[in-house]
Amino acid sequence: MPKATAVWLIGNTSLTFDQIAEFCGMHPLEVQAIADGESAVGMVGFDPISSGQLAHSEIERCEADTTARLVLTPPIDAASLVSKKKGKYTPVAKRHERPDAIAWILKYHPEIPDAKIVKLLGTTKPMIASIRNKTHWNTPNIKPHSPVQLGFCTQAELDAAINASTKESQKSA
Numbered sequence: 001m002p003k004a005t006a007v008w009l010i011g012n013t014s015l016t017f018d019q020i021a022e023f024c025g026m027h028p029l030e031v032q033a034i035a036d037g038e039s040a041v042g043m044v045g046f047d048p049i050s051s052g053q054l055a056h057s058e059i060e061r062c063e064a065d066t067t068a069r070l071v072l073t074p075p076i077d078a079a080s081l082v083s084k085k086k087g088k089y090t091p092v093a094k095r096h097e098r099p100d101a102i103a104w105i106l107k108y109h110p111e112i113p114d115a116k117i118v119k120l121l122g123t124t125k126p127m128i129a130s131i132r133n134k135t136h137w138n139t140p141n142i143k144p145h146s147p148v149q150l151g152f153c154t155q156a157e158l159d160a161a162i163n164a165s166t167k168e169s170q171k172s173a
Contacts, residue, residue: 004046006021006040094150097152121147
């Protein structure tokens with residue numbers, strides 16, 4: 001997109017043709033042709049500031065000094081963009097099935113602690129307690145169904161939770 005970037009820089013800055021040409025990897029005459037309307041007619045400019053290629057201060061620095069050259073903004077480290085893992089999102093259409101998955105785990109694998117159920121199904125401890133104590137508002141309609149079949153977790157995740165809680169219970173015994 002060097003031409004689109006050049007179009008934007010020509011229209012929105014007072015940089016010289018040489019500065020724009022060097023930054024975009026073009027010949028200065030090609031940049032001049034864009035400015036004269038002979039080339040890239042009708043092309044929409046590409047904003048290098050919003051895309052993170054340039055900082056506004058970098059453009060201002062080069063506008064003040066015509067011998068200065070534009071320098072790309074260093075790329076953002078991908079590791080810094082990774083945020084902490086958030087809770088699992090469950091679509092609205094499937095939320096009514098979560099109590100069935102909780103009931104299945106409580107019935108067939110009572111050794112799994114509440115904290116692991118919370119992580120596995122993306123639920124809360126009060127929800128688990130209300131299903132365990134049969135105080136949930138929809139208790140008569142809760143039928144235990146496998147969380148894997150309902151799509152709340154994979155079989156590997158469920159097996160890992162079962163194995164980990166079995167090992168922990170054997171250590172404490």
